[in-house]
Amino acid sequence: xxxxxxxxxxxxxxxxxxxxxxxxxxxxxxxxxxxxxxxxxxxxxxxxxxxxxxxxxxxxxxxxxxxxxxxxxxxxxxxxxxxxxxxxxxxxxxxxxxxxxxxxxxxxxxxxxxxxxxxxxxxxxxxxxxxxxxxxxxxxxxxxxxxxxxxxxxxxxxxxxxxxxxxxxxxxxxxxxxxxxxxxxxxxxxxxxxxxxxxxxxxxxxxxxxxxxxxxxxxxxxxxxxxxxxxxxxxxxxxxxxxxxxxxxxxxxxxxxxxxxxxxxxxxxxxxxxxxxxxxxxxxxxxxxxxxxxxxxxxxxxxxxxxxxxxxxxxxxxxxxxxxxxxxxxxxxxxxxxxxxxxxxxxxxxxxxxxxxxxxxxxxxxxxxxxxxxxxxxxxxxxxxxxxxxxxxxxxxxxxxxxxxxx
Numbered sequence: 583x584x585x586x587x588x589x590x591x592x593x594x595x596x597x598x599x600x601x602x603x604x605x606x607x608x609x610x611x612x613x614x615x616x617x618x619x620x621x622x623x624x625x626x627x628x629x630x631x632x633x634x635x636x637x638x639x640x641x642x643x644x645x646x647x648x649x650x651x652x653x654x655x656x657x658x659x660x661x662x663x664x665x666x667x668x669x670x671x672x673x674x675x676x677x678x679x680x681x682x683x684x685x686x687x688x689x690x691x692x693x694x695x696x697x698x699x700x701x702x703x704x705x706x707x708x709x710x711x712x713x714x715x716x717x718x719x720x721x722x723x724x725x726x727x728x729x730x731x732x733x734x735x736x737x738x739x740x741x742x743x744x745x746x747x748x749x750x751x752x753x754x755x756x757x758x759x760x761x762x763x764x765x766x767x768x769x770x771x772x773x774x775x776x777x778x779x780x781x782x783x784x785x786x787x788x789x790x791x792x793x794x795x796x797x798x799x800x801x802x803x804x805x806x807x808x809x810x811x812x813x814x815x816x817x818x819x820x821x822x823x824x825x826x827x828x829x830x831x832x833x834x835x836x837x838x839x840x841x842x843x844x845x846x847x848x849x850x851x852x853x854x855x856x857x858x859x860x861x862x863x864x865x866x867x868x869x870x871x872x873x874x875x876x877x878x879x880x881x882x883x884x885x886x887x888x889x890x891x892x893x894x895x896x897x898x899x900x901x902x903x904x905x906x907x908x909x910x911x912x913x914x915x916x917x918x919x920x921x922x923x924x925x926x927x928x929x930x931x932x933x934x935x936x937x938x939x940x941x942x943x944x945x946x947x948x949x950x951x952x953x954x955x956x957x958x959x960x961x962x963x964x965x966x967x968x969x970x971x972x973x974x975x976x977x978x979x980x981x982x983x984x985x986x987x988x989x
Contacts, residue, residue, distance in 0.1 A: 618985035622972040623938055624922045626964045631918040633954045634850070634909040635843060639833030639888075641854075641904045643824035647798050649675055651818045655793070656681045659811040660821060664804060668797035668823055675803075676820050679792040681813045682781040691778070698774035705767040712760035719753035726750040801825040804902050826901055831861060831888040833908045837870045840884045842912050849888050853907040856897055863910060864889040886910065913952050920957040921948065925970040933958075936978055938969035938986075945980040 651657060655678045662668070662675060686694060729746035732738040804822040808814065831851060835843075845866055851859040865887040873883045888908060890896055925935045929947065937944040948963030964970070971978060978984075 618941065618983040619943075619977060620987040621938075621943075621974070621978065621984045623969050623986045624925055624972045626919060626921055626960065626966055626968040626970065628917055628919050628966045630916050631914070631920055631952065631954070631957060631959060632911055633913040633952045635835065635839045635912050636907065636909050637833045637835045637839070637886075639831050639886075639906055639908055641829050641831055641900060641902060641906060643801075643804060643826060643902045644828045644830050645799075646804065646822055646824045648822050649795055649798075649820050651676075651678060651814045651816055651820060652795075653678065653793065654681065654814065654816045655679055657808060657812060657814050657820065660806055660809050662803050662806065662821070664802075664806060666803045668799075668801055668803060670798060670800050671796050673797040674794050675797055675823070676795045676808075677792050678795070678814075683779050685781060686778075694774065694777040698771065698778060701767065701771040701774040705764070705771050708760070708764040708767040712757070712764045715753065715756040715760040719750070719757050722746070722750040722753040795820070797823055799823060799825065824902065827896060829890065829896055829900065829902070830864065831890075831906055831908060833886045833888060833906075833910070834873070834883045835886060837882045837884050840866060840886065843886070843910055848911045850909040851888070851890075851906050852909070854900060854904050856899060859896070859900075860891045860894055861888045861908075862891065863887075915952070915959070919960040919964060919966060921950070921960050921964055921970060922957055922972060923953070923955070924972045925974070926950070926958060927974065935964070936971040936974050936980075937964075938971065938984060941983060941985065943971060943974075943978055943980060943982045943984050 658677045658679065660676050662673070667673075668675070726746040726749070729738060729743045733740070733743040801824050804824050804826070806821045808818065808820045814820070831849075843863060843866065845863050847863045849861040849863060851861055863886055867885040867887075870882045870884045872880050874880050886908075888910075921935060926933050926948075928934070929945070932947045933950050934945060934947050937946050946963055949961040951959035951961050953959070971984065
């Protein structure tokens, strides 16, 4: 009887321990059972795909007229301002008048004063020579009159009369020569005196004829380069005018990007401060240039000129020199199988993705074609409707259990 009780107690104790061990095993299995990794799932789809080359640029008036000084002189203060409308051959843009003479240093002034004194003395000498010639002409005229009277009476020879006439004609020529010499010396005195003229104080115009620069086109003033009054040399830029409604866009691109583009490609023009505009590539410059980037790297770049579409109404707010961002179409296709860039990564030199294979991650190599900022053209390896893992981290491995993340 006592042995039966002992056996029963032992059996109950064993069963209790077995229950505890079983519960502990179930707990351990539950605790260490692999948990499905929450992931973001994207579907492979088919549709239209475009690839763009993007770059920054600026707007500019197609035909800019740079108005410069045709002569050296004093340009009066330019009254027109940027944005003012101008009319061809009517609107006065700038007025140029002769400039004041320059200042003379001590040596230059002394030389100029000496030259003026010499010119004055030369004029006096010419004046004396002229008076002498006139006196001799007067005497020769008297001798000629007496010779004619005596010749009429027959008291002098014909040769004496001819000699008197020759002397009179010679002295007439001497007087004319002396008068011309006097005029020359007078002009030389004026020239020498002009070199002594100094700049006037409080310049208010010298009364000489001025040059008025008229607008060559109907349009608007774009930029005033010389606003204040001052002396300018010939060829000095004064202002720029153009037609602000006749705009184009200039974008600079890396030469490695530009070679993939063609003239006539469509363009989206954005981020200028208003709604997106459209255009087409008008010209790809045939030469490149070196430009240092913000990172200090020298790059070879090239300019693209873009025309706005014919049916595009250019907003009045968009003007000359505005910053824009242009997206130039490189390629476009229909019925393209596309995979999100966020799901793709490089694996042993190939593009790969992780597919959702009934709750498990499946590593899949794929072949891609064109790529833009968001999606890639899938040439082989995926089909529309396939599910791939977006942004796969280092914890995602081939065969691991996964579950779609709940938003």
